[in-house]
Amino acid sequence: xxxxxxxxxSSVADATGKVAAAxxxxxxxxxxxLLPTIKQRLANPSDVVDLAGIGELVGIAxxxxxxxxxxxxxxxxxxxxxVVKSKIPALxxxxxxxxxxxxxxxxxxxxxxxxxxxxxxYPAACLGLGATIVTDxxxxxxxxxxxxxxxxxxxxxxxxxxxxxxxxxxxxxxKFPNPASRYAIVGVFVAQTGGGPRVAVTGAGQDxxxxxxxxxQALGNGWNADAVGxxxxxxxxxxxxxxxxxxxxxxxxxxxAKRAVAAT
Amino acid sequence: xPTVSMTVNGKAVSADVEPxxxxxxxxxxxxxxxxxHVGCDTSQCGAxxxxxxxxxxxSCTVLAVQTEGADVTTIEGLATNSELHPMQEAFRENHGLQxxxxxxxMVMSAIDLVQNNTNPSEQDxxxxxxxxxxxxxxxxxxxxxxxxxxxxxxx
Numbered sequence: 254x255x256x257x258x259x260x261x262x263s264s265v266a267d268a269t270g271k272v273a274a275a276x277x278x279x280x281x282x283x284x285x286x287l288l289p290t291i292k293q294r295l296a297n298p299s300d301v302v303d304l305a306g307i308g309e310l311v312g313i314a315x316x317x318x319x320x321x322x323x324x325x326x327x328x329x330x331x332x333x334x335x336v337v338k339s340k341i342p343a344l345x346x347x348x349x350x351x352x353x354x355x356x357x358x359x360x361x362x363x364x365x366x367x368x369x370x371x372x373x374x375y376p377a378a379c380l381g382l383g384a385t386i387v388t389d390x391x392x393x394x395x396x397x398x399x400x401x402x403x404x405x406x407x408x409x410x411x412x413x414x415x416x417x418x419x420x421x422x423x424x425x426x427x428k429f430p431n432p433a434s435r436y437a438i439v440g441v442f443v444a445q446t447g448g449g450p451r452v453a454v455t456g457a458g459q460d461x462x463x464x465x466x467x468x469x470q471a472l473g474n475g476w477n478a479d480a481v482g483x484x485x486x487x488x489x490x491x492x493x494x495x496x497x498x499x500x501x502x503x504x505x506x507x508x509x510a511k512r513a514v515a516a517t
Numbered sequence: 518x519p520t521v522s523m524t525v526n527g528k529a530v531s532a533d534v535e536p537x538x539x540x541x542x543x544x545x546x547x548x549x550x551x552x553x554h555v556g557c558d559t560s561q562c563g564a565x566x567x568x569x570x571x572x573x574x575x576s577c578t579v580l581a582v583q584t585e586g587a588d589v590t591t592i593e594g595l596a597t598n599s600e601l602h603p604m605q606e607a608f609r610e611n612h613g614l615q616x617x618x619x620x621x622x623m624v625m626s627a628i629d630l631v632q633n634n635t636n637p638s639e640q641d642x643x644x645x646x647x648x649x650x651x652x653x654x655x656x657x658x659x660x661x662x663x664x665x666x667x668x669x670x671x672x
Contacts, residue, residue, distance in 0.1 A: 259519060259536035259582050281583075288578050289559055291537075301536065303583060329572075353648025354629065356560065358572045359579065434561075435647065 254292045258300045265309065265389050265414060268302050272410050275300035280412060282325060282364030285356050310363070310414060313337060318420050320344075321387075324363025324413045329354070331362060341382070343424035343442070343517075347374050350428065352435065363413040369461055371402045371492070372436035376462035377426065379416060381442030381453035387415040401460045421446045423476075425516040427509045428456070431496055438497050439505035441465075443481075443513040449473055452481070452510060457491050457502040468510055482511035523587050525550070526594030534581050540574075541565045543581035544591060552592040552621050556650070563649030566622035567591045573629035575648070592621035595628075603669035604628050604662075613662030615653035623649050627663040631670050639664065 258275070262268030272278035278300040281287055290296045304310060310325035315336040322331060331337055332349035351357055351365075351374050365375040366386060379386065379395040386393045389412045398406050407413070421444040428440030437456030444451045450472035452465040471480040486506045491499040522531040525548060532547050544550045544567070553576060556564030560578040567576045568590040595602035601609065604624050614620040623646070630637055630645045637645070642663045643656070651659060 254537045254539075256535055256537045259580065261585075284580070284583065285560065285578060288539075288580065292558070305583065353563070354626065354645055355563065355566055355573050355575045355648045356578075358574055 255294060255297050257291070257298050259303065260300060261303045261306050263306055265307060265412060268304055268307065269389055269410055269412050271300065271302045272412075275302075278302055278410075280304055280367075282367075283327060283359040283361040284364075285352070285360040286364065286368050286370065304363075304412075315340060320418045320420060322362050322416050322418070324366075324415055325361050326363075328352070328357035328360050328362070328365075332357065340420045341418055341424060343421075343426050343444070344378050344382070344418060347378050347426045347442070350374065350426075350430075362416055366398075366416060367405060367407060367413050369399055369401075369403055369405050370436075371458065371461040372431075372438075372440075372456040374426070374428065374437060374440060374455065377437075377440050377442040377453045377455035378418070379453075380462050380464060381426070381444050381451050382418050382421055382424065383444075383446055383448060383451060384419070385417040386413055387417060388413050392417075396464075399462050404461070419446060423517040425513040427513040427516065429505050429509055439502050439509050441506060441509040441513050443468075443472070443510060443517065445472075445476060445517070450476065454506055454510075457506055459490050459492055463490075465506065465510070472514070476514065476517070478511045478515040481514050482507055484510075519582055521581050521585050523584050523589055525589045526591060536580065536582055538581045539577055540567070540569075540579040540581050540584055540589075541576035544576060544589075550591050550593050554618055554621060556618065556622075561648070561650065562619070563622040563626060563646075564619050566625040566649065568625060568629065571629075571632065573626050590625075592624060595624070602628070604631070604666035607666030607669055608659075608662040611658050611662040611665055613654070613659045619649060619651045619653075623651065623659055627666060628670075630663070631667045635667065635671060637663070637667055 276299040279298040314321040328348045337345040424444035426442045428437040440455040442453045452468040468481045486503040488499040518533040554564035556562035565577040
């Protein structure tokens with residue numbers, strides 16, 4: 254592990270200021286991805302700015318039709334939240350299935366969303382629920398946020414402060430985890446929202462999380478598992494790796510979507 | 518080098534550390550608390566699990582400087598005088614270990630489970646052990662140990 258300067262931020266403005274002033278600064282949220290990445294020497298930041306002391310980034314607010322989750326809220330806190338469990342139980346269940354208990358005690362929603370790992374769970378919830386990503390500068394719709402594998406619409410030095418989830422009529426998430434890493438080989442988040450049905454797929458796409466338009470259309474004609482199970486899923490643009498071929502992933506998208514709809 | 522101060526097993530400790538020092542390195546190399554193990558070093562195996570402010574974490578994936586001011590408990594902090602913690606005793610009684618390498622992490626993880634769920638089912642225990650890998654036992658006696666330890670912890 255290369256060395257770096259460690260700085261603790263006291264506020265959002267302090268954090269963005271410290272990263273901007275550094276040669277190659279990075280934000281440290283829960284560290285469950287960043288620290289392994291630095292250990293493997295895949296990242297070599299000059300400065301690591303710890304967000305853990307910023308109280309305003311932690312917490313879950315219930316605004317009636319929206320649940321707002323602070324960026325530094327851990328997966329365990331989301332999974333155990335009475336607000337999330339009653340308003341968007343699918344989101345609480347998704348958080349409860351990330352990694353393992355120790356990772357959930359440290360890992361945060363802001364860190365996960367900013368990283369946009371192509372097999373992460375939270376991007377599927379953000380896209381599937383039509384969430385809004387709030388940063389220190391602006392609000393970004395999930396539809397515009399996830400721009401590719403490990404790529405987002407975040408500008409250099411821009412910090413996620415919260416994620417706003419509109420409360421759906423119903424929603425569910427199903428994933429087929431890799432038996433060793435437990436990352437999603439395929440995960441599908443389905444939701445009946447004010448703007449119609451949404452289906453978001455993680456783990457499968459070469460460009461990361463994406464919406465499955467044919468399934469959304471099928472669910473618009475009637476919310477039932479057989480409708481999505483009958484949709485033919487193209488292999489084009491799907492991942493092909495040692496864990497699963499594109500054909501298998503295409504098949505799993507159908508199976509996971511069907512299970513998710515059946516679970517609502 | 519930054520100075521980091523924390524409480525480890527009830528004792529206030531302080532040291533100058535490089536920012537890149539992992540919590541597990543600090544515990545093992547500075548404090549010589551070698552009961553916390555490094556297995557995979559990639560936050561998969563759970564041999565390094567300790568409690569930070571009462572919650573189980575993988576100390577190979579936490580910087581020592583991140584635990585400034587925190588209350589840290591390692592496997593060495595569980596026994597009182599010469600009496601094992603009920604979870605440690607349950608592992609001994611139920612043959613919950615063979616080589617013992619994963620055991621400190623298993624015990625620390627198990628205690629966090631029981632703090633969250635006083636009466637875990639076998640299924641709860643198996644799911645909770647997602648992040649703790651044992652290459653000897655096949656987990657069966659670990660699960661039995663944790664069932665017994667959970668009961669014993671209720672006194």
